[in-house]
Amino acid sequence: MAASPFIERAPGTNTGRAWVTALIAVVLLAAAPMLPSGADPHRPGTVVAEIDRFLGEQLRVSAIPGAAVAVTRGDQVLMVRGYGHDSSGEAVTGDSLFRIASLSKSFTALAVMQLVDAGLLHLDDPVQDHLPEFQLADPRADQITVRQLLDHTSGLTDAVVPELSRPQPRTTAEATTSLRSARLASTPGTSWSYHNPNYQVAARLVEVISGEPFDRYLSRHIFEPARMVSSTSTTTDDQPVRGLTGGHVIAYRHAIPAPGLGTFSVGDGGVVSSAADMARWLIVHANRGQAPDGTRIVSGLGLRVLHTPSAPRVGYALGWATHGPAGAPTRLDHSGSLLTFTSEEALWPASGYGVVLLFNAGSPMMLDQTAIVHGVFDIIEGTAPPSSGPRLAATLDTVLAAVTLAALTLGACGVVRAARWARRRRAAPLHTVLGLLPAVMVLGAGAAFPRLAEAWIERDVTWRAAAYGWPALVVFVLAGLLAAAATLLARGWQWWRTAGADLHVDQPAEDIAIGSVGCDTGHLAGVNTPVPVHARQQ
Numbered sequence: 001m002a003a004s005p006f007i008e009r010a011p012g013t014n015t016g017r018a019w020v021t022a023l024i025a026v027v028l029l030a031a032a033p034m035l036p037s038g039a040d041p042h043r044p045g046t047v048v049a050e051i052d053r054f055l056g057e058q059l060r061v062s063a064i065p066g067a068a069v070a071v072t073r074g075d076q077v078l079m080v081r082g083y084g085h086d087s088s089g090e091a092v093t094g095d096s097l098f099r100i101a102s103l104s105k106s107f108t109a110l111a112v113m114q115l116v117d118a119g120l121l122h123l124d125d126p127v128q129d130h131l132p133e134f135q136l137a138d139p140r141a142d143q144i145t146v147r148q149l150l151d152h153t154s155g156l157t158d159a160v161v162p163e164l165s166r167p168q169p170r171t172t173a174e175a176t177t178s179l180r181s182a183r184l185a186s187t188p189g190t191s192w193s194y195h196n197p198n199y200q201v202a203a204r205l206v207e208v209i210s211g212e213p214f215d216r217y218l219s220r221h222i223f224e225p226a227r228m229v230s231s232t233s234t235t236t237d238d239q240p241v242r243g244l245t246g247g248h249v250i251a252y253r254h255a256i257p258a259p260g261l262g263t264f265s266v267g268d269g270g271v272v273s274s275a276a277d278m279a280r281w282l283i284v285h286a287n288r289g290q291a292p293d294g295t296r297i298v299s300g301l302g303l304r305v306l307h308t309p310s311a312p313r314v315g316y317a318l319g320w321a322t323h324g325p326a327g328a329p330t331r332l333d334h335s336g337s338l339l340t341f342t343s344e345e346a347l348w349p350a351s352g353y354g355v356v357l358l359f360n361a362g363s364p365m366m367l368d369q370t371a372i373v374h375g376v377f378d379i380i381e382g383t384a385p386p387s388s389g390p391r392l393a394a395t396l397d398t399v400l401a402a403v404t405l406a407a408l409t410l411g412a413c414g415v416v417r418a419a420r421w422a423r424r425r426r427a428a429p430l431h432t433v434l435g436l437l438p439a440v441m442v443l444g445a446g447a448a449f450p451r452l453a454e455a456w457i458e459r460d461v462t463w464r465a466a467a468y469g470w471p472a473l474v475v476f477v478l479a480g481l482l483a484a485a486a487t488l489l490a491r492g493w494q495w496w497r498t499a500g501a502d503l504h505v506d507q508p509a510e511d512i513a514i515g516s517v518g519c520d521t522g523h524l525a526g527v528n529t530p531v532p533v534h535a536r537q538q
Contacts, residue, residue: 047071047353048079050379058372059083062390064361065248065255066092069376070279072354075287077279086245086360087257094275097230097244098358099237099260100343101336103278104271106285106306107218107233108199109150109319111206113302114221120209123147123305131205134176138183146205148188149198150318151311155184157193162460168264170235172204172214175264192311193458196268203267214266226284226291228277234270237338238262241272247340248361250368251471252401253394255361258340261464269338275358278345282354285332285347307332307349335373337366339468344373346380353380364470367393400472404479411483414439418490422498436491442484449477 048071059067066084070077082092115121124145127134135141140155148154161182169175175197185193203214210217215233223231232241238260248255273281284291285307289298298306307322307329309315315322317332324330333346344357355376359369368390375385421435445452453461467474 044073044076044078047379050385051079051355051376052081054375054379054385055083055372057387058375058390062368062372063250063253063255063394064359064363064368066096066360067372068092068094068096068098068275068358070094070275070282070354070356072279072282072286074352075283075290075292077283077292080276080279082275084360087248088245090245092360095230097241097272097274098343098360099234099244099247099269099338099341100271100273100278100358101269101338101341102196103334103336103343103345103356104233104265104267104269105199106281106319106334106345107222107271108202108206108267109306110284110298110302111214111217111222112146112150112202113298113306113318115206115209117299117302121146121205123150127201127205131176131201131208133173134201134204135180136182136184137180140184140187143188145188146202147310147318149202149205151309151316152192152194152198153189153311154195154198155186155188155191156182156195156198157185158195158454158458158460160185161195161197163196164261164263164460164462164465168236168262169200170264172200172207172266175200175266176204190312192314192316196265199268200264200266206267215270218271222297223277225295225297226280227293228273228280231271231273231277233266234272235264235266236260236262237265237269237340239270244272245360247338249340249468249471250361250363250393251475252397256471258468260338260340261468265338269336275356278356278358279354282345282347282356286352286354331377335366337362339465342366342369344369346377348380351380355380362469364393364396364472367396397472400476404472404476407476407479407483411479411486414483414487415490418487418494419497421491422494436488439484439488439491442480443488446477446481446484449474 051069051071055067055069064084066082066086068082069079071079080094082094082096084092086092086096112121112123116123121130124147126142127144127146127149128142130146134144138155144154156179161179166178169178179197179201185191206212206217207214210221212220215235218231218233222228230243234241246257246259249258250256280292284297285303288300289303290296306318307320309317309322309326309329311317315326315329317329320332320334322329322332329349331346331348333344336343339362340360342359342362345355347354357369357373357376363369371390371392378385450461450463450466453466463474
């Protein structure tokens with residue numbers, strides 16, 4: 001999987017992402033004083049020192065085990081450094097390998113642009129002109145252009161092609177032909193929706209036109225000329241790579257080593273690289289398409305096209321998000337998440353700065369990484385970052401731990417009080433239904449959790465992906481399901497046991513709730529607690 005459903009930051013209109021980003025922005029702005037008036041925010045020594053200090057402080061208080069950073073300016077590497085440790089306990093360095101997730105899209109887009117430079121295709125060619133196997137169950141498929149694959153306006157979305165829950169393809173050819181039953185969510189070119197299979201088809205396009213497997217193409221035409229000596233491309237997000245250790249998920253402030261989901265990731269998220277190699281990649285983009293030694297990787301015109309937004313209304317270019325005026329973006333960036341690895345790359349055209357941040361862990365909604373990334377952006381843009389560490393994810397996990405315990409307690413109360421509940425409701429059918437309804441609603445909402453999450457973030461969500469993306473949230477949902485199911489089963493069993501009994505007890509209003517807080521100590525002995533004689537109606 002090239003991008004986490006919890007959550008990869010890219011431009012769009014998604015309400016859930018917007019609220020999360022706005023919350024982080026408010027916290028950061030409130031805590032961020034301006035740099036002293038005598039400081040030059042664009043002086044390389046100042047920037048490097050501030051970033052090094054900031055990252056050291058932030059990662060010490062974060063649960064993220066390890067990270068690496070590269071900072072460049074123009075064709076110069078200013079900083080390459082690692083922090084923390086990997087999953088084997090070894091220190092992270094600038095040469096440590098990471099899965100860079102959706103930063104891979106910028107490589108796929110550049111590979112396509114190289115074919116454009118060679119005159120082998122045009123961005124506005126219909127995909128089917130070069131890739132006849134690209135067929136959909138929609139007559140508008142022949143309108144989809146190469147550009148629309150790269151700027152996510154093809155009309156394909158996670159709603160019509162659920163990339164995580166579908167059977168995973170094994171090759172780019174299979175990824176392309178597996179779309180034959182798909183219909184478009186919108187007319188090509190009219191709306192934007194971030195969708196990883198777009199880039200899997202683009203990778204297949206590169207293979208067919210170049211006559212080379214995609215990983216070999218990247219190695220020969222990008223990695224080797226750019227002197228990215230440690231970089232490679234993988235087929236799935238759990239494919240072993242020599243020198244690459246595993247990533248982590250974070251739950252309750254603890255980093256837990258975890259393998260990838262095994263999701264197909266060619267073209268959209270399969271590149272493995274290091275901070276040192278990614279510094280060379282930034283230089284290609286800041287140096288008019290040339291590697292540090294002057295080797296031409298892509299034409300200057302092609303590079304400008306890659307950096308120019310073409311998606312309607314969202315500022316997405318080709319493998320890069322843009323900020324500021326469409327014709328002169330103030331910043332280019334892209335984030336990536338494979339749930340066990342996260343990443344960020346950014347360029348500032350005016351100042352010439354570039355930065356890559358690589359993390360060997362996910363975090364709930366990428367909150368920790370987003371706070372750190374925004375702080376680094378602040379430094380480069382001349383604003384002092386906040387001094388407090390990334391604590392929002394830990395705070396939310398603490399809250400979820402508390403409500404998880406509360407849900408389990410209520411479930412236990414529901415089970416313990418089931419016999420009493422059944423005896424009192426035999427003569428009150430309406431109250432019986434009302435008493436069961438809250439538990440039924442909890443079961444329904446819990447079972448629909450992946451679909452509810454999809455409606456919020458507008459991406460395909462599976463239980464396993466959700467468990468990786470936000471373990472504490474999934475534990476809470478499962479605790480709620482367990483509590484509701486246990487309460488229903490206990491009440492149903494006790495109600496059945498009392499069938500035929502002639503019990504007519506008035507219904508206390510407070511007992512309608514699924515599990516009233518405060519299990520009555522008089523009933524903690526279990527389901528055989530006798531009913532007082534005076535309460536029986538003969």
